[in-house]
Amino acid sequence: MQTTGARARNWAGNITFGAARLHRPTSLDELRRVVAGAERAHVLGSGHSFNRVADTTGDLLRVDGLPRRVEIDAERRQVTLSGGLRYAELAAELHAAGFALANLASLPHISVAGSVATGTHGSGNAQRSLAAAVTALEFVGGDGESFTLSRAADPERFPGAVVHLGALGVVTALTLELEPAFEVAQWVYPGVPLATVAARHPEISAGAYSVSVFTDWHSDTATVWLKRRLDREPAEHPGERWLGGALAAGPWHPIPGMPATFCTEQGGVPGPWHERLPHFRPEFTPSRGEELQSELFLPRAAAGEAVTLLRAMAAEFAGVLQVAEIRTVAADDLWLSPAAGRDSVALHFTWVKDLARVLPVLGAVEDRLLPLGARPHWGKVTAAAPATVAGCYPRLAEFRRLAESLDPAGRFRNAFVDDLFAALP
Template sequence: MPTTQAPTNWAGNITFSAARLHHPDSVDELRRIVSSADRVRVLGTGHSFNRIADTEGDLVNLDRLPHRVETDPGKSTATIAAGMRYAHVAQALHAEGFALANLASLPHITVAGACTTATHGSGSDQRCLAAAVAGLELVGPDGEVTRIGRDEDPDRLNGAVVGLGGLGVVTAMTLDIEPTFDVAQWVWTGLPLDRLDDSFEEIFGAAYSVSVFTDWRSGEGVVWLKCRTDLPGPPDPGQPWLGAHPANRHHHPVPAMPPLHCTEQLGAPGPWHERLPHFRPDFTPSNGDELQSELLLPRESASAAFAALRGLGDRIAPVVQVSEVRTVAADELWLSPAYGRDSVAFHFTWVPDHDAVIEVVAAMEEALLPLGARPHWGKLTTAAPERILSSYDRAGDFARLLAEHDPAGKFRNAYLEGYFPTG
């Protein structure tokens, strides 16, 4: 039975306008809901900060669909129920001796919700999570199930994976997997921000996944290194490194928050899914009381972006809880912010004061958009849709893909209409 109580997103800054919220417990029930609705969107775990998941029609949550994780060792893939959270998929894969290449900062989010916004982790050789998708199963507007596979139609798949929820309800996904691996995590404090600029490649090449946290005013950063134990080791934790010092206690990215919420550090090796995210699945990730924005730039713009952000440090620091710098490898997914270019990502966890924050986001975007910045699809931005889409070569192809999969606009909402107006 659908409910009519208006849900909010995880951060509580969005109240959805849906007339009904459904939790189907089978794909057949989902197909009936979709085929009889006028307007439908899926709500994942609601970890986006804008109206991307919203609708005035029927909102569908897939949390009651049966879990499914079927590995195919011959093809190095696993087919999973797309509404599952990464935490559950990762545990099941690890139990069978497999791993995903990378994870985001939190494992709480659904695989479909994360991939459709091009969610990413860090790693100079690591692409966004959606790049691991080898196939999708979608319930289309008439309730029919279609499959898009990399082997059959790689270009269409590249268009569909980061689909902003507009192509239909993704019920299953086939993901690339690899043998499971261990990761050890070290934190280094007191990195002079000048070193972040002049030793950028060395810092981000020092481990499989690297994050640098700062407020852009203190002149210092905290470096998190996630090192695969089967790859060459990290800097010697017995020595200072680039002016930073190894931490002798656990850290949380947000200085005021308890480190208990975070994955194990101090170099203790553990399975990939218990180290690659910053946050443990059974604790609140980040702060919970926050807003977020993020911009991805070509890696060659890193130095100019550092200068711009340090120039804005006195405006950023009073409203930021923490900012994180990561790297993301280039991919071919039409709407991925890392499409066609190795990228540096600037994430901001802000205080939950929309008016104060949005002024600073606007100032930052004015400085970084000319350097090629593309905003994260699931976070706050002040940039006009036309300006954002002008940096995506395949935006026109995506508009055609949307029209082909959903000619009557059943899966459209105001967010999508702002970027890809009907007709």
């Protein structure tokens, strides 16, 4: 086992974690000993969070050193994988065996367990969050012992345990739903007016299996990225011009000035699901971490109103925002999922790495969107107070009771979770 006293930092470098020790166990026995001897413990995944959701004043753990598992059950269409695996590693192995996940996030570099714990998602009107594919979770609890929760055996508790913010234990393995492998082709349409996005968002989001709309909010136009699933949709684009935009003549990166070689292949070239659903190729780092990120999930019916409100803020975004993205996520039943109980539109903001400049603009965004029912993403920057965030998640009190039952000593809670729980009645 590797143990270091050096302070760990997140991917963006805006967070230095408070843990005195960072452990990377290489066996379950080593992991159990660390957990049982810790006053407080928390897991750090790939570090692609922008707040202190993964922080702790106790012992920080990485599980990517544990024995690797990828166990495919072809008959049940499920895969059980080790908690430290990243989507890029898993996807390539699944595809080689003839299977796929229904959806992927824009970055394949992120860990599966960390993405699930914070409610991360891809895009598509009919596609649920990545966490909704989970059918079972294997934990090491506060006493150092292992336990499993599954949708089949624990139907009442399981929906509360999937998006868990690291507060229930150390996830050592997950089981995910699979489907047969499929191909995707993608096309890019720059120049779509934001007025059209506001007025015709349902049509735009229904334009492909996975749809992303990129804008900087102050140019008053957007670029729409269509990803069509070729076993279900036409293997062709909707026309040289579409909704006021023109088909891109060459490869395109969402952030101006960044090399398009970082992005997955466009131009309608068919390719495996895992090489098209993400925006970025796993062999490249899409940026140097010089950014902060925020995201708000609203009821999908509020998309047009939200776009109109953000267009009115155009001047405030200049010089602070690198790019914004609009995606859709289907409803799920997971208590702390940002898409729990409602089909959602997710408004994502990639900011410059300057929190002092970002927070006033983000606060103004949230002032406009929270009244529409927005829920902040668990792993990203928000200007909202913990009490405000807690009020966005109606089943948070039930989650607190679940956490207290599974971890009565509060070993896996941290200041981030403590503040949320303290805000509850």
